[in-house]
Structures are given as C-alpha cells and as structure tokens.
Amino acid sequence: MNPRIALASILLLCSAAACAASPSAALGLLVDSTSAQAAHDGLRVLGATPGSVADQLGLRPGDVLVDVNGISLANLGADADGRALAAATLNSSLADLAPVAPLRLRVLRNGVTLALNSPLRAAAAVDSVALADAVADASATGGCGRISTFDVAPRNQHMYGATILLLDGVTPGPSGTPSFRVSAGTHKLLVAENIPTREMGVGPYASLRSRRDNSKELTVTVKPNTTALLAARLNTDKAADFAHAAYWDPVIWREIEENCR
C-alpha cells in the first residue's frame, strides 16, 4: 500500500472513530516528546511500528525528524507543560494534512540528512481489521490444527503468556516451540500461567510462595486448519486469591485460520 494513501485512510479512520492515539502514533511513529532538550535538533525517533506507514517510509530508531512538509521541528522549545513543542507541531501538521496530500519528511540519520517521501520498500500496512479474515489455504490437508502459546495476547484485556505443561497427558514437544500441531478435535491441556508478578498487586515473595502448583486444566476443541491461541487471563477482581487459584484462568483468546502443514 502506498504510504500516502495509508496515512490518509488512518487519519480519516481516526477522525471518524474519535481515535485516542495522536496522529504521529496512528502513523506508527514513536517519538521522544518528553522535553524540549530531547528535541533540540528535531524529534528523536524511538521506533516505528513494524508494518506501519512510518515503517514503510523507512523511519528507524535513532533517526531525528528535522521537518515535516517543510515545517521545521528543530529548536521549537517547550510547551506550557514543558514537553517538546516539536511533538505538538508534528501532530498538528499531520492532522492538517488533506487526505491525499503528500507527506515529506526530512530526517537526520548518522549525520546524513535524508528525504523520506516515497516508499522505500514495499510492505503491506498493518490491518488489524483484516485479522479476523485471515485466509488460510483452502486446499490444505484437513484433520489437524494447532494450539499456540505465542504470546501476542492483548495486555489491555489482561491476557498474559501461558505454558502448556501437559497436552492430552503428555509433555508437548518439541520444547521451545510456541505452537503444537494436534489432530482436529478435543484436547485436554494442563496449563501454567506466566503472569508477571507486578500485575498481581502483591510482593514477589508472597506471589512465589502462593503460585506454586496453580496449574489449571482446559479442554480445547481445535478445528481443522485453525490455530487456537492460548493465554492466561488475570482476573483482576481476584488478583490476590492464590489459595483457590481464582486469580487466573486459561483461555483460548483467539482462533486464526492457518494452514496445518
């Protein structure tokens, strides 16, 4: 996707849905907006979300964003809250862009000034809406699927990593892999949680003492050519209830179609 079109669609989407993220964040751009001092020569790029417009434009951590569409971001000083005014300027510049207006960035990288205004490499944009429609190879062999502990579960829904201790009564393998191929159908799992202690609201020692042997069973029905993603859900209202292990539950938080090779 052309970054210009992607940017326009993101900005339109944000205005329509009252997107809470700033325009630069919607672009996939992570900048150091903490102070005027940090943004003296321009806005320091802390990262670019993989697959985002910023990523497609070729922005990298360590870059210094000098100007956007001819508007300088250097030496702008601080706003009333002491934050870098350059960040507010970048956001207002992006918000004021017409849907099909070009986006031209000037970036300082290792002492060299680069102009980023065209796609440096082709990549598909992040399209989380399309995730639900992830298409699998329809001609794939039936009869098998996967159970995965791949930890990309949304933390805002209090989902954390989990480990499968037993899969149908045996230790799953090979070790170190996050996904296990299984036959389509019902499987019994014994699951342990990997919820960080800091999320529990109790001290590390209390947590260590109380969380031993708090594994739980889960019965999963795996559909053919489907990967069931497993996570540990923290029950925030019972976060300190270790005695009955009520603080967490193993859950299948997502199923994605994936060719069972």
Place this chain on the structure above:
Amino acid sequence: MNEHELNFRDLAVRLPAAATTHVPPADLWPRIAATHLTRRRQRRGRRLAVASGALALVAALTFMASTWRHAAAPAIDWQARAQALELQLDALPTPAAKEPLARLAESELARLDGNLQAAYDRGAPPRDLDPLWQRRSELLDALLSVRRQALPSRI
C-alpha cells in the same frame, strides 16, 4: 613388708570407723544428679544458641548477598533492546505474504506503540515506561521468530 602395705592395712582398719562417723546426707546423690542435669541442659542450650546464631548469620549473609547482587546487577535496558530488535527485523527480507501470527503481533505492537507514545506525551516516569518497552521487546522477539520461520530454507 614395705611401707605401702602397712599404710593400706592401717587404712582398712580405720575406714569402717570413718564411714560410720561421716555418713553423707541422704539428698547428696539427688543433688549431684540435679546439678549434673542442669549443667547438661546448660551445655545443650549453649550449643543450640550457638547453632541458631550461626544459622541466622548464614541466612542473613545469604539474604544480604542476594540483595547486593540484585542491586548490583545491571537492569535490562528494554528500550535499547527493543530498538536493536527493530533494526534486526528491518534487516530481514519483507515476506511476500504475512503469516497470521505476524499480523497478530503487528496489531498488538501498533496498540502498544499508541500507549507508549501517550505515556511519553504525558511525561510518564521511567517506571511506567519500562514495562511498555519490555512488552515491546517481547512482541518484537515474537515477530522476529515468526518472520525467521517463514524465511525460505537456504538448503
């Protein structure tokens, strides 16, 4: 007959008389036994106290050593780690088609980066930023592993 033999005979004659004149008190033996028992208890108590003290000292030293080690251990710079992983990811060839798991990781990264930028915009302290950078590292790690698995084998 030597002098010793004479002395022993003399003693044997005198002893019965002495025994009758110097009868020990009836409670002598119980007192001796009680004193002996008390001393044994005191010795056992002292040994126990010394052992407990040594144990407490070892435990205290172990705790202090672990605390010092923890304090001395350099904290992981999650921001630097995430940025290094991002550059590694960038060095990989762009996949022709994205794996569903990669899409999931990117989607979660996009959400997280929104939170991270909002945290910077409100001037959040490092203790609030660190867990977000740590999570970013984990997600980039996961994305890297998926992308690497999707690479065509060179063999």
